[in-house]
Amino acid sequence: MKNQKGFTLIEMMIVLLVISVLLIITVPNIARHSSNINAKGCEGYMKMVEAQVQAYKIDNNNYKTPSFSELVLGGYLKSAEPECPDGTLIDITDEGVVKVNVTETTSTGE
Structure with missing residues (x-):
């Protein structure tokens, strides 16, 4: 029984202590x-929607700005x-x- 290999309880406790400190x-x-x-994600989403608006205008030879529902119906947005x-x-x-809707955010108290 003297040549058994494995970790001792002390060694395992030290590893758990190190992991806990890192967490x-x-x-x-x-x-x-x-x-x-979240702010960076919102900025990225707004830029993506702007790009889809431009793509919609180019594809449809239309200078009218589309709504969100028109972009979804055209397959430019999923939601x-x-x-x-x-x-x-x-x-x-x-x-x-694409900009933050100021009228909605001020009415909800944010």
Whole structure:
């Protein structure tokens, strides 16, 4: 029985301690940066919708700015919901620029 190989209980406890310390350090950093991650995701989504508006105009030889439902019917967007993945409401201006819908966000108290 003297030549048995394996980890001792102490060694396993040390490994668990190291993993726990790493988790304690990383989880608050991820939580702190989640709002920044959501903002970047919303910016990216708005740019993608703007690009789809331009593609719609080019494909249809039309200078009229489409609505979200027209973009969905044309196959340019998957969802007609005018909001970012984080819930921020957006709107397409007459010029085809996608912006945050200010009238909706101020009425909800955000």
